[in-house]
Amino acid sequence: MLDDLLGRTELKEQIADLKEQIHHLERERDAESERRREAVAKRQAAEERVNRLEDRIADLEGRLETESETTSVEFRREETLYGRRRDEVCDRLASVETGPEGALTAVVADGRDLPEPVRSALGDQAPLAARAAPCVVYADDAGFVTVALRPALLGERVEWADSFAVDRSWFRPTGRFAFAFIRSDTFALGVYEGDERLSLSGFTTEVMSDHSKGGFSQARFERIRDGQIRDHLDRCREAVADAEPDRLYAAGESTLLGEFDADATASVDATGAPEEAIDAAFRDFWSARLFAL
Numbered sequence: 001m002l003d004d005l006l007g008r009t010e011l012k013e014q015i016a017d018l019k020e021q022i023h024h025l026e027r028e029r030d031a032e033s034e035r036r037r038e039a040v041a042k043r044q045a046a047e048e049r050v051n052r053l054e055d056r057i058a059d060l061e062g063r064l065e066t067e068s069e070t071t072s073v074e075f076r077r078e079e080t081l082y083g084r085r086r087d088e089v090c091d092r093l094a095s096v097e098t099g100p101e102g103a104l105t106a107v108v109a110d111g112r113d114l115p116e117p118v119r120s121a122l123g124d125q126a127p128l129a130a131r132a133a134p135c136v137v138y139a140d141d142a143g144f145v146t147v148a149l150r151p152a153l154l155g156e157r158v159e160w161a162d163s164f165a166v167d168r169s170w171f172r173p174t175g176r177f178a179f180a181f182i183r184s185d186t187f188a189l190g191v192y193e194g195d196e197r198l199s200l201s202g203f204t205t206e207v208m209s210d211h212s213k214g215g216f217s218q219a220r221f222e223r224i225r226d227g228q229i230r231d232h233l234d235r236c237r238e239a240v241a242d243a244e245p246d247r248l249y250a251a252g253e254s255t256l257l258g259e260f261d262a263d264a265t266a267s268v269d270a271t272g273a274p275e276e277a278i279d280a281a282f283r284d285f286w287s288a289r290l291f292a293l
């Protein structure tokens with residue numbers, strides 16, 4: 001009664017309400033603090049897991065790099081074979097005799113598509129055959145001979161036999177054929193019977209090689225030069241057509257060889273006058289690259 005008269009009842013109720021609000025806010029504060037502690041703990045656990053995974057990745061990458069270094073393979077030896085040396089190596093391979101199906105001869109035209117017998121015979125060395133392609137792989141079942149040769153011409157053969165199949169026509173010139181040397185300013189055409197040249201024709205064309213700072217523009221220079229090369233190639237094609245070869249092999253600048261319907265082509269760096277250039281190109285064309293696996 002007295003509290004009511006003095007207005008204390010209302011004040012006490014307000015005080016009680018405020019205390020209840022304070023208590024409620026304290027519970028929310030405590031709950032939020034607990035959630036923050038849990039979030040911090042979860043974040044720390046996640047960070048620790050991330051660190052462990054990163055350490056694991058680094059360890060695996062290190063092992064992968066080490067294994068790659070230890071398992072990488074290289075050619076035991078490489079050599080370019082010319083003339084007599086080429087023929088001696090071919091004769092040596094042809095003389096190898098094994099038991100039935102003890103000698104593998106396998107043409108690898110494309111390193112991305114190794115024949116299964118090559119993979120089986122070479123095992124860890126098989127990637128070397130892919131790198132040597134296009135080539136002919138020779139390997140015996142005892143592992144005494146493991147070699148790849150990249151000849152001038154390439155046939156088709158994958159076989160196990162009692163000796164290696166060394167087709168001389170892949171490695172050295174046989175029969176009658178025409179051989180052309182083609183550069184943007186030099187042409188030579190020889191008719192051959194095996195290694196012997198029976199006839200030779202050739203010419204050179206004056207082709208602009210440098211653009212001077214004065215005079216006409218770079219674009220005009222290139223147009224004139226391209227026109228000179230086109231005229232030169234027209235003369236080359238006419239010379240080949242006049243020869244009417246049954247077989248034509250061509251060597252020279254790789255960007256020009258596609259202009260000719262040749263049975264086989266090779267990029268070579270021969271230079272000089274037509275006769276000098278064709279002799280060097282002929283030698284390079286009929287060389288064989290040897291890869292010891």
